[in-house]
Amino acid sequence: MDQASPPVDGRRARGQRRRAEIIAATLRVVERDGAAGVTHRTVAREADVPTSLSVYYFATLDDLLVAALTTVADEYERKLRAILDAGGDPLTGLAELLAESAGEGRGRALAERELSTLAARRPALRPVARRWRDMVAEIGRGQTGDPLAVEALVAASDGLCAAILMGGERPDVERVRGVLARSLGRA
Incomplete structure (x- = not known):
């Protein structure tokens, strides 16, 4: 049948x-x-x-903003998941993704960053805003068992993203990777 x-x-x-x-x-x-x-x-x-x-x-506007941030978070989660599943160096993949914030992905990265920051004042956005940080932490846990180093990686990726968005020029991926590695205690 x-x-x-x-x-x-x-x-x-x-x-x-x-x-x-x-x-x-x-x-x-x-x-x-x-x-x-x-x-x-x-x-x-x-x-x-x-x-x-x-x-x-x-x-409500919160419903609209949550839906928009969820869409962006889904996109970044797919990209980060692909980095993890690719089997290559996840720090290089993360560095490349961060570097996109100065190129073709700038508008979307800027929207995500602004909506995530808005979560400090709009609690409805917080669970979705945490997803980026959780995925970066997952990458970190795959690199080290040190929870402080994982937190340092998350903080470094947040800071790098902000710096890249403010700088406007595509950074050197190897340099970004080096900063990420340093946050994990590697040279």
């Missing part, structure tokens, strides 16, 4: 697509105007949908 695919609910698919469009518009607003520029109205305008639709899918 042939197993047919379950029927596709067009309304549900359209709703998921619109929700994703609103999230993507939110990220574009954050990249361009910062988190302070995010309102239901600005996001709806960016997504070319009625404001009421933005409010329908995301009742």
